[in-house]
Amino acid sequence: MKSNDKYKISFIKTFVIMVILLLIVMNLTRPSNEKLDSWIKNEYGLQCNYKGLVGCIKDNKKIIHSSQLRNIGIFASYEVELDYENDKKTTIRILGVFGTIYKMKDGVLWEILN
Structure with a gap:
């Protein structure tokens, strides 16, 4: 085996280990x-009576x-649509x-992640 091949194999092993560690x-x-x-x-000043976003009030x-x-395991995406009594709607993407x-906007990246 050439020494160049040894470096390639060593690099590939190191890369795979680093990717696995990053995922962990x-x-x-x-x-x-x-x-x-x-x-x-x-962030949105909600007051909720229960665990989660059930029974929330604002103003x-x-x-x-x-x-x-x-x-997904390596990240979590969460989209919440809040409907207020006055028909105002807010969509939150994080x-x-x-x-x-991180706050996200609707767009290509959000579509890829969801």
Whole structure:
């Protein structure tokens, strides 16, 4: 075997190990469903009586919500649609990865992740 081949094999092994370690870290640091709900409550000033987003109010107005949570293992995407009593609607899209939560906009990246 040539020494060049040894370096290639060593590089491939190192690369595979690094990818596996990255996936493990991503899985371990993915925000929980509770953390995603808590972030939305704090960010949008919602007061909820129950676990999750059930029974929420804001500015003394009841909020009806529907949500879609996608927990892939290495990241979590969460889309929540809040319907206020005055027919106002808000759609919240967030991505949780590496223990951090990011606001997302509807677009190509969101469609790929969902």
